[in-house]
Amino acid sequence: MPGMSTRKLFRSKKVLLEDGLQEAGILVGQEGKIDRIMRKHELETLQKNVEVFDVGTLVIMPGLVDSHVHVNEPGRTEWEGYWTATRAAAAGGVTTIADMPLNSIPPTTTKKNLETKMIAAEGKMHVDVAFWGGVVPGNQRELKDMVKAGVVGFKCFLCPSGVDEFPNVTKQDVEASLKELEGTNSVLAFHAECDLGEEHIKSTDNRSEYQTFLRSRPPKMEVAAIQLITQLCSKYSVRCHIVHLSAAEALPLVRAAKSSGAHLTVETCHHYLTLNAEAIPDSAMQYKCCPPVRSLQNRERLWAALVSGELDMVVSDHSPCTPELKQTKEGEGDFLSAWGGISSLQFGLSLFWTEARKRSFSIADVSRFLSHNPSKLCGLDHAKGQLKEGMDADFVIWDPEATFKVEKSIIQHKHKLTPYLGKQLDGCVIYTILRGRTVYQNGKFSPPLGQLVLSSASLN
Known part of the structure; x- marks a missing residue:
């Protein structure tokens, strides 16, 4: 070179x-x-x-920008870390990642915690790294300081996040945050599932069956959350973003909000475009993520939404953990208690292209969904996401x-557990x-x- x-x-x-x-x-x-x-x-x-x-x-073509990555360092570095995550990114053609505000300890919910994360990343980055801030109950006064410090935006959960140090927010918390962010040109991203207080699982249900897990998080959890988000997005002059949309039933709400001029963008993930519920084996915890991978018909509606414009970008939501938390030992296999997250940071380009080329997507489409639009979301399009002078x-x-087979020997992220193992x-x-x-x-x-x-x- x-x-x-x-x-x-x-x-x-x-x-x-x-x-x-x-x-x-x-x-x-x-x-x-x-x-x-x-x-x-x-x-x-x-x-x-x-x-x-x-x-x-x-x-x-432009290096990929993966705007949804959980690096977990510091605090849960046994799950993943900057060295391994960014090596995986580099091996996959990703030149910039945006690290989510959880599952590290501390979470990125204050400027001081952001500085702790920055120090932890020093000397370990094989690609460029940006940071999301987090919105949790009571930290609204921290947001502007984090904007000035350079976070690409903020993320909140409308349901429990899975880690105690990053609690979910109420509608009142969200509105207070949106008021604080008006005039900053920042963005508030939502994990768009609402706990509806309904019991979807019976005590007799087999918790190792994927269909049991699928019933536990029905599409209406996403629909209810996105209904709230689109209402708030129309009310405040703040960019809003929906992360990892999986339920095609929510797409009409997105379409209506965008048609009305709301400042709304939406992502989906490689696993929702590649996998389908009918093909997921029981006790295969490597497939668990939240929201869940849904039906084959649902998958095809998501592909159509990329064409029609309801979906703006495709990201990894790389969310690894230790094999113990994934319950990989024979006989464990509880979909309701295993950690939810899919590791795919290294393979996003190939996963997307493998399916996209079957549907007549062009390489320009690949770059738009995996590079340019994520860079715009993160406010990095002044430097990233296009091949242009300057x-x-x-x-x-x-x-x-060219083709290749996903084997453990080539996987660069810390743990080799992924639903794509063995896939061509x-x-x-x-x-x-x-x-x-x-x-x-x-x-x-x-x-x-x-x-x-x-x-x-x-x-x-």
Whole structure:
């Protein structure tokens, strides 16, 4: 790979620019920014002090921005940590992650706790890292200080989060937070499930059966939450975001809110677009997440919602834990008490492409849903998510035609438990470039070169 002594040109017959895939070159300056996009006819006019890295017909496109990652460090580093999570990101073509405010201890609910997280990440980042703040009961006065410190936005839970140090909020808490955030250009993201106070499980139900778990979190929990969110989003001048939408029944509410002009964005996850409830075995805790993976028909409605615009982006919601909490030992298998979370940070591009290409999605679509729109959500689109002059030289170089099998030996995140083990996927990441420097190359990693990045809301 090119060194850092001169400017560098990365060229390919398939560079994803605003007007599509084409032969072009990306000229990178010593500061790690894109100096110039060179079209095919300009490539022969290069100056002699430029190192050229020609990747032939491999695709060069913007590095992925995964805006929903649980790193868990400090406090639960036995679950995951910055070193392993960011290596997994680099191996998957992800150049920026946004770390959620839980399940670390402390959670990112104050500026002081944010600083603790930043210190914990130092020297361990193979890709760039941004931080979400959290909204919990009583911390509204902390929010503006966290905006100024650079968080990409805030997340709250409308139902219990699963960890005691990050309690869920009431409607009154949400309204107080929205009032506090007006005028900041920040965003409030919602875990959109409401506890409806209904009993969905009988004592005689088999807790190792996936269908029992599915009944425990019916679509109407999401519908009720999204009904509340869309009402509040229309009332306040604050961007609102729904994380990991799984229930297609909620899509009409999203469509109506967007049509009325509400500042609302919505994500779904790779597992909801790849997996389906009918194919999940009993006692297979690696498939458990909240909200749950639903039916095959539901999955296809989510794909349609990407086309129609109800869904704006696709993220991993990488939420690992120890094998003990996942209850992987034979005979454990309780879907109601096992930790809910799916590990997929490393495989998002390939998971999405494997399914998307079957549905005639283009590589430009992939980049929009996995790079550009997440960067906009996080206020990082001044530097990330597109190949444009002046932006960070972050890109993934990959082969859409190559295939590989997910095996434990290639998994970079701390624990190797994932529902994708043994799955054959399309699209192989060959190189990951961060500010013009190679952080991943065919299974090999550079020393950590990632930096902390700040939302543009903090720069205003």
